[in-house]
Amino acid sequence: MNAGPLLRLDSVNKVFPGGSVGLDSISLSIERGEFLSLLGPSGCGKTTTLRIIAGFEVPTSGRVLLDGKDITPLRPFDRPVNTVFQDYALFPNMNVQENIAFGLTLRGMSGRDRARKVKEALELVGLPDRAKAQIGSLSGGQRQRVALARALVCEPQLLLLDEPLSALDASLREHMQNELKRLQKELGTTFVMVTHDQTEALSISDRIAVMNKGHIEQIADPATLYDRPASKFVAGFIGTTNLLPGVFLQREPTGIRFQVAGDWRPVVTGSTELAAMAGTRLTIAIRPEDIVQMRKGDPDTFLGEISSIAFHGHSLRLLVKLGSSSLWVDVPRDRVETDIREGAVIALGLRAGACCPLLAA
Numbered sequence: 001m002n003a004g005p006l007l008r009l010d011s012v013n014k015v016f017p018g019g020s021v022g023l024d025s026i027s028l029s030i031e032r033g034e035f036l037s038l039l040g041p042s043g044c045g046k047t048t049t050l051r052i053i054a055g056f057e058v059p060t061s062g063r064v065l066l067d068g069k070d071i072t073p074l075r076p077f078d079r080p081v082n083t084v085f086q087d088y089a090l091f092p093n094m095n096v097q098e099n100i101a102f103g104l105t106l107r108g109m110s111g112r113d114r115a116r117k118v119k120e121a122l123e124l125v126g127l128p129d130r131a132k133a134q135i136g137s138l139s140g141g142q143r144q145r146v147a148l149a150r151a152l153v154c155e156p157q158l159l160l161l162d163e164p165l166s167a168l169d170a171s172l173r174e175h176m177q178n179e180l181k182r183l184q185k186e187l188g189t190t191f192v193m194v195t196h197d198q199t200e201a202l203s204i205s206d207r208i209a210v211m212n213k214g215h216i217e218q219i220a221d222p223a224t225l226y227d228r229p230a231s232k233f234v235a236g237f238i239g240t241t242n243l244l245p246g247v248f249l250q251r252e253p254t255g256i257r258f259q260v261a262g263d264w265r266p267v268v269t270g271s272t273e274l275a276a277m278a279g280t281r282l283t284i285a286i287r288p289e290d291i292v293q294m295r296k297g298d299p300d301t302f303l304g305e306i307s308s309i310a311f312h313g314h315s316l317r318l319l320v321k322l323g324s325s326s327l328w329v330d331v332p333r334d335r336v337e338t339d340i341r342e343g344a345v346i347a348l349g350l351r352a353g354a355c356c357p358l359l360a361a
């Protein structure tokens, strides 16, 4: 076994017949045992990337390397890679255990070995008593687990999952996210999962590649993507963020004072290398939870008018008008200090210690 990454995409391009660009020079390394998610809006190239790794699609240029070996010319079946498709693609005419045994049979395994492996796989996904069930009699979550078992039983080095949980309701989905993560860590298999759900990606991935229009905007662990997005696109795609126009005023001991969206002049801490001199215009990314309610007249606050209020469980999400901009503000329900209602004017400021990335204007 090689010491380097398990999988490497090296300047992979995909132009479809007719000229539409699917991927624009994707380079990416995936470590052994890693859970990597491909995250991005519809049409950004997530499925195309997965299909190229699996071998269902041939890149226009570039290479796919597994364990350092160029597998670009190999057919899907010749790669140690399995895919769980979005619609599960189970065989409806076979029962659960026949579905799971299918890949093993193709590989020439039969008899007791095959039966043992199928039994182990069923136990792994928590369905030991459904071996003889017909696919049509299973719930969505159970089908998803059968598809996982069918992919895992062949012990792939790499498991590819294309939106595997998108058909499930919210509570089953959260449960299956935990299951997936547990399985992945238990087996030590490398997972690459496609999703357009940022909450899902943030909660289960070791690293996330954020894609936009056929290229990768940033690859990082969830906390880095959240705290230090490399572009406006990433800042806007990961979590809810206020992207506000600002002007650098001056350096102060605790950060940089900016003029933001009208007359607010907060001191901002963040990646300061972009804001080299007074007068520089840039974009400040401020999370809703980093804006806090203050008392009117407190220094560095602004007064805004509440345009709408949404109930978010432990907090209220307000849309507040500030000059010509509008900001999302999260107010924890146990810390609401004044009457919060639509049309009310409230004083707001930056939470002490909030890290607000500064991005090119």
Ligand SMILES: Nc1ncnc2c1ncn2[C@@H]1O[C@H](COP(=O)(O)OP(=O)(O)OP(=O)(O)O)[C@@H](O)[C@H]1O
Pocket (backbone or CB within 6 Å): 016, 017, 018, 020, 021, 022, 040, 041, 042, 043, 044, 045, 046, 047, 048, 049, 196
């Ligand atoms: N077979 C094809 N022929 C022509 N264009 C294609 C083909 N497959 C994908 N594309 C185009 O390539 C781009 C990327 O498609 P892809 O399916 O990879 O997106 P995606 O990120 O998976 O989107 P979604 O979240 O909607 O599934 C899109 O613009 C799409 O229209």
Ligand SMILES: [Mg+2]
Pocket (backbone or CB within 6 Å): 046, 047, 048
């Ligand atoms: Mg897709």
